[in-house]
Amino acid sequence: MPNYAEVLECFRDKPGGIIEAFHALQKEHNYIPREAIGEAARAFAMSEPQAYGVATFYSYLSVEPRGVYIIRACESAPCHVAGADKVIEALEAHLGIKVGETTADGRFTLELTQCVGQCQGTAVITINSTPYLDVTPEQIPVILSGLE
Amino acid sequence: MIEQLHIAFRNADKIDPKSIGDYIGAGGYTALEKARSLAPKELADEVKKANLRGRGGAGFNAGLKWGFVPADAETTYVVCNLDEGEPGTYKDRLVVEKDPHSLLEGMAICAWAVRSRQGYIYCRGEYPYIVDHLNGAIAQAEARGVLGDFKVEVRMGAGAYVCGEESALIESIEGHRGLPRYKPPFPGANGVWGRPTVVHNVETLVALPEVVSKGADWYAAIGASNYPGTKVLTLTGDVVNRQAFEVPTDVTLRQVIFELGGGVRGGRKFKAVQVGGTSGGFIPESYLDTPIDFDSMRLLGSFLGLGTGAVFVLDETRDMVDVATRVAKFFEHESCGKCTPCREGTYRMYEIMKKINRGDGTDEDLDRLESIGKVMLRASLCGSGQASPSPILTAIRYFRSEFDHKLKALV
Numbered sequence: 340m341p342n343y344a345e346v347l348e349c350f351r352d353k354p355g356g357i358i359e360a361f362h363a364l365q366k367e368h369n370y371i372p373r374e375a376i377g378e379a380a381r382a383f384a385m386s387e388p389q390a391y392g393v394a395t396f397y398s399y400l401s402v403e404p405r406g407v408y409i410i411r412a413c414e415s416a417p418c419h420v421a422g423a424d425k426v427i428e429a430l431e432a433h434l435g436i437k438v439g440e441t442t443a444d445g446r447f448t449l450e451l452t453q454c455v456g457q458c459q460g461t462a463v464i465t466i467n468s469t470p471y472l473d474v475t476p477e478q479i480p481v482i483l484s485g486l487e
Numbered sequence: 488m489i490e491q492l493h494i495a496f497r498n499a500d501k502i503d504p505k506s507i508g509d510y511i512g513a514g515g516y517t518a519l520e521k522a523r524s525l526a527p528k529e530l531a532d533e534v535k536k537a538n539l540r541g542r543g544g545a546g547f548n549a550g551l552k553w554g555f556v557p558a559d560a561e562t563t564y565v566v567c568n569l570d571e572g573e574p575g576t577y578k579d580r581l582v583v584e585k586d587p588h589s590l591l592e593g594m595a596i597c598a599w600a601v602r603s604r605q606g607y608i609y610c611r612g613e614y615p616y617i618v619d620h621l622n623g624a625i626a627q628a629e630a631r632g633v634l635g636d637f638k639v640e641v642r643m644g645a646g647a648y649v650c651g652e653e654s655a656l657i658e659s660i661e662g663h664r665g666l667p668r669y670k671p672p673f674p675g676a677n678g679v680w681g682r683p684t685v686v687h688n689v690e691t692l693v694a695l696p697e698v699v700s701k702g703a704d705w706y707a708a709i710g711a712s713n714y715p716g717t718k719v720l721t722l723t724g725d726v727v728n729r730q731a732f733e734v735p736t737d738v739t740l741r742q743v744i745f746e747l748g749g750g751v752r753g754g755r756k757f758k759a760v761q762v763g764g765t766s767g768g769f770i771p772e773s774y775l776d777t778p779i780d781f782d783s784m785r786l787l788g789s790f791l792g793l794g795t796g797a798v799f800v801l802d803e804t805r806d807m808v809d810v811a812t813r814v815a816k817f818f819e820h821e822s823c824g825k826c827t828p829c830r831e832g833t834y835r836m837y838e839i840m841k842k843i844n845r846g847d848g849t850d851e852d853l854d855r856l857e858s859i860g861k862v863m864l865r866a867s868l869c870g871s872g873q874a875s876p877s878p879i880l881t882a883i884r885y886f887r888s889e890f891d892h893k894l895k896a897l898v
Contacts, residue, residue: 355662356678362643383662396664397613399646415574416765417723417799419813453648454574454614454819458723459730468615
C-alpha cells in the first residue's frame with residue numbers, strides 16, 4: 340500500500356499547495372492514483388470532487404495510469420510546420436500504439452502537447468519532461484532505443 | 488545592420504547564472520538598494536515616467552499598475568508570471584536560465600513599491616529544471632540577505648495555457664482550477680487570497696533594476712516612444728536564425744526577419760509572419776516596414792499587439808488555411824470553458840476551419856468565422872478568448888485568396 344500521506348505531508352502547510360503535491364505524487368507514480376486524490380482532498384480541506392477537478396484541469400497531470408516513459412509530441416503551429424505530424428506518425432508506428440495509449444509492456448505512453456517552450460529547435464518532443472530538439476521521423480528509433 | 492541592445496539579457500553569458508557572487512560583481516542588487524532609498528510612491532512615479540509597459544502580452548504601464556494597490560494594505564503580493572505558454576515563445580525561460588538574480592532583484596524592487604513581503608514565481612510545469620534553478624538562486628539570495636524581509640516562493644503550473652492570464656494564474660497559485668476571474672475587482676485590489684497583488688511578466692521585472700539604476704529618462708528614450716525599451720523576440724518557423732534577439736522597440740519587422748533572422752530558409756520567398764505568439768495576427772509582406780512596438784502591431788489586427796514577442800515566419804510554400812486550422816485547434820484545446828463565447832466560439836471556429844481546410848467550406852463559412860470572431864472579441868471573459876480570433880481573422884483578411892481557393896466549388 341503506497342504511503343501517499345507521506346508525500347502529502349511535505350505540502351499540507353503550504354496554502355494552495357495541492358498542485359505542488361500532485362506534481363510530487365505524479366513524479367513518484369507517473370500519474371495521480373484515485374486514492375491519492377482522496378487523501379490530498381483531506382490534507383487540503385477540500386471535497387474529493389474539488390481535488391479531482393483540480394487534477395483533471397491541468398494537462399500535465401494525469402489521473403490515468405501511464406507508462407514509465409511519457410512521450411509528449413508538440414503539435415503547436417511552429418512544430419506543425421516543422422513536420423510534427425510525421426514525427427507523431429513515426430512514434431505511433433514504432434511503438435505500435437495510438438496517441439493517448441500506453442504500450443502493453445507498460446513502458447511507453449504517447450501524448451500530444453501544446454508548446455513546451457523550446458521552439459528554437461522544432462519539431463520538439465519531450466520524454467519525461469526532457470526536451471528533444473529538431474526531431475525528425477528518422478531519429479525516432481534511435482531516440483527510443485537510447486531509453487532501453 | 489540593426490544592433491541588438493541588451494536590457495533583459497544584460498548579464499547573459501557574461502556571468503555564471505548559478506553564482507550570486509558573479510551577479511553582485513556585475514553590479515547586481517545595487518539598484519535594489521537605490522530603490523529602497525526612495526519612498527514607494529517616488530519609486531512608482533519613476534517607473535511610470537519610464538513608461539515601462541508589460542512585456543507579457545497586455546502592454547500595461549507598470550508604474551500605473553502599482554498605483555492600484557491601496558497604500559494602506561497590510562498584506563500584498565508580487566507575482567512573477569513565468570507561465571509562458573504562448574506557442575513560439577521561449578524568452579522568459581532564456582532570461583531566467585541566464586540571469587535568475589535579475590528577476591529576484593526586479594521582484595524585490597516591485598515589492599518595495601507596493602510594500603510586499605511575499606513574492607511568488609509561477610513557473611510553467613514544462614520547465615521543472617527552471618524551478619530547480621530558481622530555487623537555487625533564491626537560496627543564495629536568502630543566505631546573503633540581499634532581499635531583506637522579502638520572501639520568494641516558486642510555484643509550478645501544470646500545463647494550462649489560460650494560467651498565463653493573471654487572474655487564472657492567481658486561482659492556480661491558490662490551488663484551484665485555473666479559471667479566470669470576473670474583473671473588476673482587478674488583482675491590484677483583490678488578488679492572491681483576496682489581497683492586493685501585482686502580476687508582472689519576467690521581462691518586465693528584469694527591466695526594473697536597469698530603470699532604477701539608469702533612470703526613467705534613459706529608459707524612456709530607447710526605442711519607440713509609445714512603448715519604450717527593448718523587447719526580446721524569439722524567431723521560429725521558416726527563418727534562417729531560429730533564436731532569440733533583444734532589440735529596441737523601433738526596429739521594423741523586416742529588419743527583424745531579414746537582418747537578425749537572416750531571411751527565409753532554403754532561399755524561398757517570404758509569405759507571412761505571425762507576431763506575438765499563436766494569438767497574434769498573421770501579417771503579409773506589405774506591412775513588414777511596420778515597427779514592432781505594441782501599438783503598431785495592434786493596428787495590424789493583432790488583439791494583443793506585440794504580445795510575447797514571438798515571431799513565427801512562414802515561407803511561400805506554406806498553406807495559410809492549414810496553419811490557421813492548427814491555430815484554431817490550439818484554442819479549442821486550451822479554452823478553459825468558463826465563458827460561453829470562448830468555449831463555444833473556439834469549438835465552432837475549429838470545426839469551420841477543418842471544414843474549409845478539407846475543401847468543404849463555403850462563403851457563408853467565412854462570414855460565420857467573422858461573426859463568431861467579433862462576438863468572442865467583445866464578449867469573452869479574458870484575454871485568451873478575446874485574442875484567439877485574431878490569427879484566423881487576419882489570415883482571412885490578408886490571405887483571402889488562399890481561403891477562396893479552398894472553398895467548395897459551387898455547381
